[in-house]
Amino acid sequence: MSFEVLKVHSFGVGGLVLPGVSPGATAQRSELxxxxxxxxxxxxxxxxxxxxxxxxxxxxxxxxxxxxNGVEDLAVGDSMVIVPTAYFAHFTNGADAGDPVEDVWEQAEIAEKEGRIERAYGGDVAITRPNGETDLLIRLV
Known part of the structure; x- marks a missing residue:
């Protein structure tokens, strides 16, 4: 497992809102x-x-x-949140990763348990590319 700490500048995420969905591999792999x-x-x-x-x-x-970039980029009916400028732990898929989503979330859980990161528990971001590879940004305190 390796990750890097990055300062990410704020950006918007527009799309569909799923209430009651907490971060993690289980939620990200749910049917909804x-x-x-x-x-x-x-x-x-x-x-x-x-x-x-x-x-x-x-x-x-x-x-x-x-x-x-802003509300002008939103499709009709979509909502937007702003991911704030902050420091994030950036996790990527390992070379031998089975499920890319489970892999990055597991890496984050291990890093937190080992005390290598301190999560802010807000503003986490998962990015899934067309080939299925996943990047995970965990906001740090």
Missing amino acids: MVFTGDRIRARGIDEVVVAYVRNAEVGWSAVVGYRC
Whole structure:
């Protein structure tokens, strides 16, 4: 397992909101998430971006969609969240990874358990490319 710490500048993620979806491989592989990702790809979007956001009163939600620069880039009916400028641990698939989604989330869990990262628990982002490879950005404290 290897990861790098990056300063990521803020960007928007526009798409469809899935309330009650918390970050992790199980949620990202759920039938609802797969269905929603397929709806995004049907629009001709190859790189699906999932931004996980947390509200203290409501809990977790996921926005499944695409990078966007502002509301002018949104499709009708889509919502947008801003991923803030912050430091993130960037995880990528290992050479021998079985399931790319499970691989990156497992790497993040191990890094947290070993004390190598301290998660902020808000603003995590998973990016799945057309070939299935997945990048995971875990926001750090």
